[in-house]
Amino acid sequence: MTNKKKCKQTINLNNTPSIVTSYSIVGKKEKNGPLGNYFDYSINDSYLGQKSWEKAESALIERTINGVLSKAGLEPDDISYLFAGDLINQCTSSSYGIRNFNIPYFGLYGACSTMAESLSLASMFVDAGYCNYALACTSSHFCSAEKQFRLPLEYGGQRPPTSQWTVTGAGAIVLGNQGKGPYITDVTIGKIVDYGIKDANNMGAAMAPAAVDTIYNHFVDTDRGPDYYDLIITGDLGKIGKEIFLEMIKEKGFDIEDKFTDCGIEIFNSDDQDVHAGGSGCGCSAVVLSGYILNRMNEGIYNRVLFIATGALMSPLIIQQGETIPSIAHAVSINNKME
C-alpha cells in the first residue's frame, strides 16, 4: 500500500469545473438527525407511493434529479452526460430512475463510493471540455438495501454493534464549465484494497484501509498535508472504521484528527437514533455532501474540503462463498476559490 505508482493517482483539473448546484432528498430518520435542516426535501412515505422499495428508490432518484435541475434552472436537455449508480442488483434504482430524462448515461458501480466516482467523472468531462454541464447522482434506501444485503425486514433480525444503518436518501450535483464555485480542483481515484475482513456487518473496518491508501496518495501526489484543508470527510466509515482509519493514517505520518469527520457519523445522532456504528449506503455521503457540506462551503464556514467516499465492493453471495471484502475510496478536492 505504501508503494507509489509510477503514474500519479491524482488528476489536477486545470479548468476547475464549478459546482452549479446540488440537491438532496432524505427519509424521515435522516431528517430527524442533526443535519436535518440542511437537506432540500424529506419524505415521510418510505414507498414514495410505489409498490416496492426498489421502485421507491428509483422514484427517489427521479425526484432528486428533477430537484437539482429545477434548482439550477436547467432542463434535462441542457445536461450532456449523467453519471449515476447505486447498490441494488444491476443498479436498477438508477436506470429506472433516470430513464425518462433522455440524457446520455454512464452507469457506475462503486458501492458507497459512487458519489465521489460520479462527481470525479462529471468534473473531468467538464474539465476536458467534453460538455458544458454534467450531472452526478446516487442513492440508497434502507429498506431495499436491508432486504437485499441482509435479512427480510419483517424478520426483525438483531444488528450487531459494528453494523451501520443504510441511509435513505439521494444526492445530485450539477457540474458546469462556468460558475462561481465551489470548484473541483483535483480528484484522486482509488485502487482496490483488501485487508482480509470477512464480516459484512463490519464494513467500516473493511473500508478504512482503502480510505487510508487514497488519502495518503492524495497528499503525496499534491504535496499537501492536512493543514491545506478545513475539513477532511470520509463517506461512511462509521465509528469503528473512523478509529482504524485515524490510527492507520497517523502511522503513515499524517495526524488529521482535528480536521476529520465521517458522513456516517455526522448524519445520525448516535445517542438516540439507534444506528449502532453510524450511517452507510451510497446515499449517506451523497446527501451529506449535497446537503450539508456544500451549504457550509457556500456560507464560507469551510473553504477547502477533501471529500473521500468509500465503498465495499462485495455481494451477499460472494461473502457466503467465504470471500473477503475488497474496498475502494475516491477523493475529490473541493475549493471555494480557483487555486
Next chain:
Amino acid sequence: MTNKKKCKQTINLNNTPSIVTSYSIVGKKEKNGPLGNYFDYSINDSYLGQKSWEKAESALIERTINGVLSKAGLEPDDISYLFAGDLINQCTSSSYGIRNFNIPYFGLYGACSTMAESLSLASMFVDAGYCNYALACTSSHFCSAEKQFRLPLEYGGQRPPTSQWTVTGAGAIVLGNQGKGPYITDVTIGKIVDYGIKDANNMGAAMAPAAVDTIYNHFVDTDRGPDYYDLIITGDLGKIGKEIFLEMIKEKGFDIEDKFTDCGIEIFNSDDQDVHAGGSGCGCSAVVLSGYILNRMNEGIYNRVLFIATGALMSPLIIQQGETIPSIAHAVSINNKME
C-alpha cells in the same frame, strides 16, 4: 427518440487515442464457433480451477488482464486507470478479478454495453491527457449469468427460441496516447430507451430501439452515413433484435444492411450450436471486438468500424415486479487512420 438533444451526444476525440493491444479469452463453446481462431486463449474448465462460477468469472478477468498486459509489454504499474464492469450482482467478477493489480479503478455498470462504455471512458481519459495508458475490460460467464438471471443450471429448463446464450469470455483493450492505431476517433454515449418490452427472454427486441437511437444520433452528429464505415456491428441484438433494428433504422432513413452484423450472431454457428437467437452477455461484444474485429482491422480487411454495444438494464427482481426493460447502447468509432 427522433428529437435531437441541444448538446451533441458524440464526442470527437481530437487526440485520437490508439489501441495498443487487445486480448480475449473464451470458453469451449465459443472456441468451437466460427470465430474460434481469432481468440487469444480458450479454457476447457468452466470453473477455471475455482470453487464457484462467480469466482471462475473473476479468475477469467484476472487472466485476461494479465494477458493484455503481457501482450502489450506493460506492467500493471504502467496503467493509470482501469475501467471495468460485468453482469453479476454488485459487479463482483470485476472487483475480485482486478483487486490484485493495484490500478486505480472505475467500476461500471452498463450490462452488455460495458465494453463500449469502458472503451469510451478509457479513450476519453487518454484523449484528455489524464493518462498515458488506460485499460478497458469486461466479462461474462454462461453459468454465473444463467444461475443469476434465469434458473439453476441443474434444473435444465427449456429456453424459448427468442432467448440468447450468454457468452463465456472476457476481453480487454489497452488504450495509449502513442501507437500505430487503430484509433478511437469518436464516441456516442447512449440514452436509456424503453419501448415497453417485458419479456426477459427477448432481450434483442428490448435493446434494438436503443441501438437505433444511438446510431441515428451518431450519424447526425458526425454528418456521416453507413457509407463511411466498412463494418457496423452491434453488441448482442441476436437474430430477432437484428431484424427489428434494421427495420427501425431504415425507417429513419438509413439502409445499413450490407454493412451490418451483430456480435451475437457472428460468435456462434446457429445451425449446430443450439444457441437460439444468438450470443449475449458483456463478454460477447468484448471478445468479438478484442479478438475478431481488431485482428481484421490489423489485417486491413476493415479500416473503419462502428462498434455499438447494447445493454438491457433490468434485474430479475424488477422484472418480477412487472417492469419493462430499459436499454442503452454506446457507439465507438474505430479507424485505422487518424482522420
